Amino acid sequence: xxxxxxxxxxxxxxxxxxxxxxxxxxxxxxxxxxxxxxxxxxxxxxxxxxxxxxxxxxxxxxxxxxxxxxxxxxxxxxxxxxxxxxxxxxxxxxxxxxxxxxxxxxxxxxxxxxxxxxxxxxxxxxxxxxxxxxxxxxxxxxxxxxxxxxxxxxxxxxxxxxxxxxxxxxxxxxxxxxxxxxxxxxxxxxxxxxxxxxxxxxxxxxxxxxxxxxxxxxxxxxxxxxxxxxxxxxxxxxxxxxxxxxxxxxxxxxxxxxxxxxxxxxxxxxxxxxxxxxxxxxxxxxxxxxxxxxxxxxxxxxxxxxxxxxxxxxxxxxxxxxxxxxxxxxxxxxxxxxxxxxxxxxxxxxxxxxxxxxxxxxxxxxxxxxxxxxxxxxxxxxxxxxxxxxxxxxxxxxxxxxxxxxxxxxxxxxxxxxxxxxxxxxxxxxxxxxxxxxxxxxxxxxxxxxxxxxxxxxxxxxxxxxxxxxxxxxxxxxxxxxxxxxxxxxxxxxxxxxxxxxxxxxxxxxxxxxxxxxxxxxxxxxxxxxxxxxxxxxxxxxxxxxxxxxxxxxxxxxxxxxxxxxxxxxxxxxxxxxxxxxxxxxxxxxxxxxxxxxxxxxxxxxxxxxxxxxxxxxxxxxxxxxxxxxxxxxxxxxxxxxxxxxxxxxxxxxxxxxxxxxxxxxxxxxxxxxxxxxxxxxxxxxxxxxxxxxxxxxxxxxxxxxxxxxxxxxxxxxxxxxxxxxxxxxxxxxxxxxxxxxxxxxxxxxxxxxxxxxxxxxxxxxxxxxxxxxxxxxxxxxxxxxxxxxxxxxxxxxxxxxxxxxxxxxxxxxxxxxxxxxxxxxxxxxxxxxxxxxxxxxxxxxxxxxxxxxxxxxxxxxxxxxxxxxxxxxxxxxxxxxxxxxxxxxxxxxxxxxxxxxxxxxxxxxxxxxxxxxxxxxxxxxxxxxx
Numbered sequence: 021x022x023x024x025x026x027x028x029x030x031x032x033x034x035x036x037x038x039x040x041x042x043x044x045x046x047x048x049x050x051x052x053x054x055x056x057x058x059x060x061x062x063x064x065x066x067x068x069x070x071x072x073x074x075x076x077x078x079x080x081x082x083x084x085x086x087x088x089x090x091x092x093x094x095x096x097x098x099x100x101x102x103x104x105x106x107x108x109x110x111x112x113x114x115x116x117x118x119x120x121x122x123x124x125x126x127x128x129x130x131x132x133x134x135x136x137x138x139x140x141x142x143x144x145x146x147x148x149x150x151x152x153x154x155x156x157x158x159x160x161x162x163x164x165x166x167x168x169x170x171x172x173x174x175x176x177x178x179x180x181x182x183x184x185x186x187x188x189x190x191x192x193x194x195x196x197x198x199x200x201x202x203x204x205x206x207x208x209x210x211x212x213x214x215x216x217x218x219x220x221x222x223x224x225x226x227x228x229x230x231x232x233x234x235x236x237x238x239x240x241x242x243x244x245x246x247x248x249x250x251x252x253x254x255x256x257x258x259x260x261x262x263x264x265x266x267x268x269x270x271x272x273x274x275x276x277x278x279x280x281x282x283x284x285x286x287x288x289x290x291x292x293x294x295x296x297x298x299x300x301x302x303x304x305x306x307x308x309x310x311x312x313x314x315x316x317x318x319x320x321x322x323x324x325x326x327x328x329x330x331x332x333x334x335x336x337x338x339x340x341x342x343x344x345x346x347x348x349x350x351x352x353x354x355x356x357x358x359x360x361x362x363x364x365x366x367x368x369x370x371x372x373x374x375x376x377x378x379x380x381x382x383x384x385x386x387x388x389x390x391x392x393x394x395x396x397x398x399x400x401x402x403x404x405x406x407x408x409x410x411x412x413x414x415x416x417x418x419x420x421x422x423x424x425x426x427x428x429x430x431x432x433x434x435x436x437x438x439x440x441x442x443x444x445x446x447x448x449x450x451x452x453x454x455x456x457x458x459x460x461x462x463x464x465x466x467x468x469x470x471x472x473x474x475x476x477x478x479x480x481x482x483x484x485x486x487x488x489x490x491x492x493x494x495x496x497x498x499x500x501x502x503x504x505x506x507x508x509x510x511x512x513x514x515x516x517x518x519x520x521x522x523x524x525x526x527x528x529x530x531x532x533x534x535x536x537x538x539x540x541x542x543x544x545x546x547x548x549x550x551x552x553x554x555x556x557x558x559x560x561x562x563x564x565x566x567x568x569x570x571x572x573x574x575x576x577x578x579x580x581x582x583x584x585x586x587x588x589x590x591x592x593x594x595x596x597x598x599x600x601x602x603x604x605x606x607x608x609x610x611x612x613x614x615x616x617x618x619x620x621x622x623x624x625x626x627x628x629x630x631x632x633x634x635x636x637x638x639x640x641x642x643x644x645x646x647x648x649x650x651x652x653x654x655x656x657x658x659x660x661x662x663x664x665x666x667x668x669x670x671x672x673x674x675x676x677x678x679x680x681x682x683x684x685x686x687x688x689x690x691x692x693x694x695x696x697x698x699x700x701x702x703x704x705x706x707x708x709x710x711x712x713x714x715x716x717x718x719x720x721x722x723x724x725x726x727x728x729x730x731x732x733x734x735x736x737x738x739x740x741x742x743x744x745x746x747x748x749x750x751x752x753x754x755x756x757x758x759x760x761x762x763x764x765x766x767x768x769x770x771x772x773x774x775x776x777x778x779x780x781x782x783x784x785x786x787x788x789x790x791x792x793x794x795x796x797x798x799x800x801x802x803x804x805x806x807x808x809x810x811x812x813x814x815x816x817x818x819x820x821x822x823x824x825x826x827x828x829x830x831x832x833x834x835x836x837x838x839x840x841x842x843x844x845x846x847x848x849x850x851x852x853x854x855x856x857x858x859x860x861x862x863x864x865x866x867x868x869x870x871x872x873x874x875x876x877x878x879x880x881x882x883x884x885x886x887x888x889x890x891x892x893x894x895x896x897x898x899x900x901x902x903x904x905x906x907x908x909x910x911x912x913x914x915x916x917x918x919x920x921x922x923x924x925x926x927x928x929x930x931x932x933x934x935x936x937x938x939x940x941x942x943x944x945x946x947x948x949x950x951x
Contacts, residue, residue, distance in 0.1 A: 064260065065197035065268035072265045074127040075139055083108075084121035088132040094286070095239035098295075099146055100431035107420055114419060137240045137258040139265045144283040144298075146432040150412050152441035153496075159409035161429035166300025166311040167283040171275035175318040178299070178338055179278055180375045185342055185366065186281075187231045190274055200274045201232045201259040231281050232259040238286050287341060288348030291393070294426055296348075302341045306352060306391040309337055322377075332383035335376070339363055340389065352391045360388060403503050404448045408439045411498055411510055438494040443485075451481050451501035482508040484863040498860060509860040510840075518624050519862050520853040525621055527833045528558075528636055532581040533574060535562035540572045558639040582618040586628040594630065596823065597847030603630050626852045633851035640826035662771060666794050669775040670787050678703075678780045685776045686719050690767040693726055697752040698765040702773050703780060705754045712749050759797055771797065838864035 077087075089104050090096035100107070108118060124132070132138055147161035168174050183190050189203050229237065229246070236255040238244040246252050263273045287296040290305040303309040314334035317323075323331050343362050344351035351359040364385060371381035413425055416435060422428045453459040455477040457466075465471050471479070485497035500508040539547060539562060547567035552560045565580055566572055588610045593600050603626055605611055610625050620628035673681050682703055689695045693716060700707070700715050716725050726745045754762070763770030774797045778790060785793075823846050831844035840861040845854050 060195045061197045061199040061270075064199050065264060065270070068199075068261055068264040069268045071127075072139055072261050074125060075131055075261070075265075077122045077124045077128060077140075079120050079122050081120050083118040084123050086123050086126075086129060087121060088124060088129060088138075090137075090240065092242040093137075093240035094244045095142070095284075098430050099143075100433065110421060111419070131261075135254055136261070137236060137254075139258070139262040141265075142239070142280075143432065144280055146430075148413070148429045148431055149434045150409050151434065151436045152439045152444075153437065153494075154441065155436065156441045158437065158439060158441055158444075159406070159413065163430055164283065164296075164298040164301040166304060167298055168279050168300070171279045173315075174279060174282060175315055177318050177335065177376070178282065181335075181339060181370060182231075182278060182282065182342055184370060184373060184375050186234075190231060190277070196269050196271055198270055198274075199260055199263060200270060200277065201230055201256055201263060203230055229255075230259075231277050232263060235259070235277065235281055235284070236262075239284070244286065285341075285345045286348065287345055288352055299338060299341055303334075303337055306341070307337045307389055308392055309334065314338070322379075324379075328379065328383050332380055333387055333389065335380060336363065336367075336384045336387045337389050339366060339384075356391065403505055404452055404499065404501055405445065407448065407499055407507055407509075408437075408441075408444045408497070410505070411507060412437045412439070414507075414510065438496065439498075440496040444497050444499060447483050447485075447497050448499045448501075451483060451499055452503075454481060455479075455501060480508060482512075482859045484509055484860055486863065493864070509863075510858060512859060513856040514859065514862075515853040515856050519857050519865070520851055520855065521621055521624060521629050522865065523834050523837060523839065524629055524633055524636070524851040525617070526837060527830055528617070528632055529578060529581065530833060531558055531636060531639055532562065532578060535559060536566075536572075536574050536577050539563060539566050540574075540577075542566065544568075555638045555641070557635045583616045585614045585616050586620060586631045588613045588615060588620070588625050588627040590627050594634065594848055596634075597845065597849070601847070601849065603627055603849070603852070629851040630848045633848045636830065637823055637826040637848070640829045641823070662794070662797075663791060665769060665771045666775060666791055667787065669769070669772045670779075670790050672772075673776050673779050676779070678783075681776050681780050682715075685768070685772070686715075688768050688772070691720060693720065693748060694752075695766045696720065697748050698757070698762045699768075699773070701749070701752040702754050702762055702766075703777050709746060709749050713745050716745075 090101045092102065096102050128138065145162050145164060145167050147163045148159065149157060149161065150159035152158050171179075179191075183192075187200070187203070190200050233252075233255045236259045237246055240258070241247075241251055241255065246255065263270055263277075266273065283298040283300070285298060285302075287298070287302040287306070289295050293301075293305050296302055296305045300311040303311055303314055313330075314337070317327065317330040317334045318338070320327055320331055340351075340359055340363050343366065344359055347355065367376070367381050367384055370376045371378055412435060413428060417423065417425060417428045420428070422431075454463060454465065457476055460466055460471060460476040465476075480500060480502045482500040483497060484495070486493045487496050488494075498507075498509050502508055506512075535558065539550070542550075544567045547563050550559075550563050552563060561581075561584065562577075565577060569576070569580075588605055590602065590604050590611055593602055595601075605626050606624060610623070610627075613625070615623065615625055615628055617628070617632065619625070620632070673684065676684065682700070685699050685703065686696060689699045696716055696719055697712070700712055704711065704715075713725070726748050752765070757765065759770045759774060763773055766773060771794070774794060775790065778793065779785060782789070827844050827846040827850070830850075831839070834844065838861045840858045841855065844850060847854060
């Protein structure tokens with residue numbers, strides 16, 4: 021009889037079976053737990069909401085050391101967040117400082133350090149805002165212009181259509197803690213199709229992004245794209261943390277996602293408008309549709325007839341925008357037919373799913389809304405109404421180094437300006453009215469020496485008003501009546517001799533004041549021992565004046581300086597600006613006079629100021645051509661003038677083939693064997709003798725081409741027979757002559773030879789590269805200038821450079837007085853207006869030189885600190901006496917104050933001018949004249 025124990029399984033098999041059963045049970049439980057978590061998101065909600073609360077920040081005074089800024093992303097770049105560090109540094113160099121800034125928590129710093137996007141509440145609509153001195157808006161650059169205020173403002177038809185096409189689970193999930201970022205079926209499908217793409221790159225794989233991750237992508241991902249799996253994970257984590265930022269309940273966040281997506285979805289760019297974002301701007305930019313009217317039509321329930329047709333058109337346009345956001349540049353360009361077919365397909369699917377009615381489907385199917393090719397933006401606003409706001413925008417663009425106003429207007433930035441908006445509007449309106457004859461007559465502008473004839477509409481006026489405060493001069497009004505974007509005050513360049521003479525006079529008196537500070541207090545014996553350069557007439561006069569007077573005070577010296585006399589004779593030729601020039605007076609009767617500086621300024625005598633400017637220039641030069649820096653100055657001249665020639669020759673030969681370069685240079689050189697040999701051997705140093713002979717035969721008459729060999733008969737017939745071709749070839753090798761000598765032989769500029777040869781070897785070279793490579797050659801080309809026999813040429817060129825340096829000093833002095841240009845013409849003619857001026861700069865000049873305004877007081881047009889109080893535009897009644905603010909200042913400030921006082925006295929702009937300015941608001945005409 022067999023034992024039953026032999027039928028039992030071994031113990032290890034029983035243990036294995038038990039483990040398998042337990043593993044299956046655990047797997048089943050884990051699967052159920054995962055399904056429960058994916059359905060309810062309970063654990064995600066608890067953990068992520070608790071973590072998100074730690075990602076906080078606080079705003080405190082002063083600059084922050086614990087802050088991180090975005091590095092990329094279309095949204096962050098457009099609003100300027102990525103450029104904040106650069107803006108802060110640039111503003112710091114301009115005298116600004118950070119008044120308050122955010123401090124990030126350590127958790128938020130670590131979170132951002134790992135590349136995740138900070139979960140703050142983002143602005144759907146942002147842009148530049150310019151406020152006046154009462155915090156009233158002057159300019160509102162919010163983009164996009166047309167948005168839904170919140171979820172409830174979106175028509176239900178649009179919401180149902182969006183979630184059906186893009187994210188059906190977003191509002192369908194009933195659990196209040198559901199995470200809308202991760203939809204498992206969509207993600208699994210996307211992963212599977214991505215695997216197919218790895219095998220078949222042409223397979224049209226669908227994306228796995230939900231609306232939440234799409235927002236993260238087109239706002240913060242580099243270039244608005246998902247470039248890798250890591251970037252997709254970054255989007256999903258960032259979006260999940262953002263969803264739970266306000267707590268575990270996600271329904272408000274899901275509703276906000278829909279509104280944000282509809283308001284910010286990228287829809288390409290439209291000429292005349294720029295980037296298009298959101299359904300509202302998309303309807304207007306691409307279809308010319310009214311956003312409010314479209315929303316009213318989409319909210320209609322069971323419309324018929326005309327209302328149904330209006331609803332069908334609006335729905336078809338909205339549907340096309342939702343579809344086109346995937347490839348807007350294609351669908352609104354060459355892919356319009358594909359967009360129409362997709363729209364038809366979706367209309368049928370939406371009707372079958374019950375999202376839209378059959379009546380709406382049938383009414384929308386025949387419609388074919390075509391995107392317009394331009395924005396159709398019509399001019400609806402008078403340009404004169406925006407001159408002040410545009411002034412602030414232009415100056416702000418320069419301050420932030422943002423050249424395009426388009427980019428500036430899209431920065432998330434609010435600027436408080438000193439402009440008085442109400443007064444600006446009133447002045448602009450008054451100036452517009454002056455274009456009508458009856459209004460011009462009523463204003464007293466019609467009469468002898470005024471508007472005696474012609475159309476007043478062709479005359480343009482500009483107006484600038486500053487208010488003097490205790491701290492600075494604040495621009496309140498800057499207006500004109502030119503109905504164009506051009507700003508007369510800030511953009512017109514006027515050549516007014518009298519205003520240039522005022523700047524010259526101030527520069528002259530500043531020199532006198534500096535000389536007083538240097539030499540006042542010295543004894544007569546000490547002054548006689550002062551060495552003065554022969555051409556420095558101002559220092560010579562100052563030393564003589566102080567050594568011969570008992571009153572060495574600054575006012576007495578300034579008074580004496582105003583009484584110095586200059587000849588007004590126009591017969592002298594002046595070497596200035598690199599050449600010889602002559603000048604004339606406005607009135608011939610002044611030609612024989614020798615007026616004082618005061619008389620010359622009062623009567624605007626040109627030649628006296630030409631000579632005054634010469635003295636100022638010679639004072640800054642303060643050395644003769646025997647200067648020990650002579651060689652360095654000559655080298656600088658060679659580099660400066662050589663660079664000018666390099667730029668010219670680069671433009672002449674850029675983009676040409678080697679053969680074309682040779683032909684152009686050969687046609688430039690003299691048609692002789694020696695010249696062409698120098699050209700060819702410079703550009704083709706390794707060419708054969710046969711190629712050299714062919715080149716000469718192509719460019720010279722047959723009888724002028726050197727023979728291959730000189731025979732005995734030719735030698736006997738000529739005393740100096742022509743050298744054979746081989747000798748000419750050998751003699752003109754590039755190594756036998758310097759660059760300057762080769763240029764002399766070719767009868768072309770040496771640098772032209774060099775540029776032609778360089779571009780043959782480096783055809784793709786940029787101008788900067790050519791300039792950098794030609795440093796040594798520029799010096800070689802001007803080697804003749806360093807020779808002893810070129811003394812006269814050296815003196816001329818040194819004088820030109822020294823004059824340029826002197827005008828650079830004068831330019832810095834003028835800029836302190838508001839001179840608006842970055843360059844001053846280095847010529848005595850600058851004293852009579854050749855460098856030009858701007859109306860706004862002239863107003864600032866008069867404000868800074870009047871004795872009723874303390875010298876050195878800055879002019880404020882706008883600032884980026886906190887908003888001003890409502891009383892920021894109120895007038896200041898108290899006006900301190902002339903120079904009162906400087907009574908206890910440094911000697912330099914007292915000197916500047918005294919200089920300004922004497923300047924404004926001679927300019928007749930003292931208190932009487934101030935009273936007239938306060939008593940009248942009459943405009944200033946920009947008709948040409950002598951100031």
